[in-house]
Amino acid sequence: AQSVTQPDIHITVSEGASLELRCNYSYGATPYLFWYVQSPGQGLQLLLKYFSGDTLVQGIKGFEAEFKRSQSSFNLRKPSVHWSDAAEYFCAVATGTASKLTFGTGTRLQVTL
Amino acid sequence: GAGVSQTPSNKVTEKGKYVELRCDPISGHTALYWYRQSLGQGPEFLIYFQGTGAADDSGLPNDRFFAVRPEGSVSTLKIQRTERGDSAVYLCASSLNPRTGGGYTFGSGTRLTVV
Numbered sequence: 001a002q003s004v005t006q007p008d009i010h011i012t013v014s015e016g017a018s019l020e021l022r023c024n025y026s027y028g029a030t031p032y033l034f035w036y037v038q039s040p041g042q043g044l045q046l047l048l049k050y051f052s053g054d055t056l057v058q059g060i061k062g063f064e065a066e067f068k069r070s071q072s073s074f075n076l077r078k079p080s081v082h083w084s085d086a087a088e089y090f091c092a093v094a095t096g097t098a099s100k101l102t103f104g105t106g107t108r109l110q111v112t113l
Numbered sequence: 114g115a116g117v118s119q120t121p122s123n124k125v126t127e128k129g130k131y132v133e134l135r136c137d138p139i140s141g142h143t144a145l146y147w148y149r150q151s152l153g154q155g156p157e158f159l160i161y162f163q164g165t166g167a168a169d170d171s172g173l174p175n176d177r178f179f180a181v182r183p184e185g186s187v188s189t190l191k192i193q194r195t196e197r198g199d200s201a202v203y204l205c206a207s208s209l210n211p212r213t214g215g216g217y218t219f220g221s222g223t224r225l226t227v228v
Contacts, residue, residue: 043204043220043221044206090155090156099144100146101156105155
């Protein structure tokens with residue numbers, strides 16, 4: 001069965017600094033990978049997804065992620081963080097049919113001014 | 114509608130009672146999912162509908178949980194004999210066709226508290 005590990009429970013960065021959130025997955029076949037963001041009291045918003053092709057994926061709000069098969073990783077990056085980026089971030093993997101997502105436990109991002 | 118609508122947004126119930134949670138997906142989305150998110154955790158899959166039928170219900174924790182989608186649109190998650198451990202946020206999502214790579218759209222969830 002697939003699994004997702006987000007090793008960082010909580011990260012604090014200064015506004016304007018760069019950001020990298022880590023995600024490692026375990027899945028036997030080619031994964032479908034996602035990053036979602038969740039603000040307090042809100043639903044999950046899709047930031048970006050990887051299905052195939054170019055391993056560097058661009059998403060909304062200036063985020064990008066890189067799929068590295070050799071490392072089973074799909075880390076999320078942003079070159080310059082804004083205070084409004086403070087939220088919970090979830091990495092997820094889906095099976096080939098993309099019918100069911102398995103989420104990591106999330107990383108809470110705090111942004112200091 | 115423009116997004117996935119879930120009602121109620123909050124529900125407090127007594128242990129042992131029956132509850133129903135409603136999800137109204139985006140119009141035309143054939144796939145519908147239910148997830149449960151406990152405090153400090155990521156969402157966990159419960160059930161997936163393709164049209165009116167449950168294509169995968171492997172995430173339902175026990176037979177107290179049941180979900181229906183009789184007309185292929187609105188879905189109801191039903192929990193019998195609620196327990197305090199059922200307290201969580203229940204999220205619904207819909208998708209036009211996950212097999213073509215479309216991402217899911219999530220609702221804001223129903224926060225269920227069992228006292």
